[in-house]
Amino acid sequence: MPVPVFLHGRTVRLEPLGEHHIEGLAAAAAEDRSSYAFTPVPHGPEATARYVAEALAARAAGRALPFATVRIADGLVMGSTRFCELDYWQGPVQWPPAPRGPLGDPLTAIPDAVEIGGTWLSAHAQGTGINTETKLLMLRHAFETWGVRRVSLRADSRNARSRAAIERLGAVLEGVHRAHTRGLDGMVRGTAFYSILDEEWPGVRAGLEHRVEHRAEHRAGAGHHHAPERTRPLVSA
Template structure:
């Protein structure tokens, strides 16, 4: 399974999600709840602890690699995102195929395809470039460190904000699957699917990098030192100590 890493940028640092982030996750998830109509975001400390526990269980099972999105200057948690739907294509061809099972040593294996999802950001951090840079860090790690062949993303077809954000990255829309699943509001939803292939990454990277210099400063965030918000330094792609 992929080794947890810290991915650092100018406006956001992605840290492996851990229980120490619970209070920060609770704070970030309490802001602007009305904007989370299509996204599962924990509300309150107990819900945040449960959210993290579930994410860590997925990680332990080799199905996901979750992150806390952290302000690199203050250590405040700004949201969460993760790699999921990890798939492995190396080794002998097996039929019927078994997805999510690496060939060889599972401790050193990296996936060939993955999805970026379960992303949500505190209301005060929206429109500041945090989401763009977080996606950039994850895509760069996926294609340049892991050597992935494909990254996929998806969104509730009604979620215009998320779809526009994905499309602005340069991802290709593969279509909309009708009546795909049940949404958070109980309505059977359509789902829009997107992807970026390894051969498309250089062009996508150029598109994103043209946008990164225009990051705007965030305003309205509380003072540093909010409970549960810690600051740890780490370079892009820095491996966490065992």
């Protein structure tokens, strides 16, 4: 299981999720919950404490690597995201194929494939470029530090905004699993699956870096006083 890491960008820092983030996460999630229809986002301090405890348990079990999304300028917690569905391909070929844990020391093992999920942002952080930079940091770590072959993302098939945001990253739609599971509203939902492969990463990276640079230039030109766009709320599950 990869050890927790800090990932630093221009305007955002991803910190290993911890109990000290509970208050900030609860405040972020309480701003405006109208964009959270398709993704589990905790509501209130008690629910946020459970959310963090479950994420830490998943990390301890080697199933996830959760982060708090933090604005560098003032240390404000703006949401959360994580690596999950870590898959290891070393060792004898396994049939039928299925995700499996690492061989050898789990503390030094690195995955061959991983998923990015559980992403949500506070209302005021949505549409500001934070998600783009967050994904750039995570994809760069997955492909360039771990050397994974594949990064997956998924979304409720009904979540048009989240799917469009994933596609803007440069991810390829693999298909929709129809009647795949139950959604937060209790309805049976389809799930849209996307992926980015290691050979696609250079092109995806160039596009993301261009978007992050363009956003930085726009902020500098506006003197940081422009109102953020509110047209692209970002959540995925």
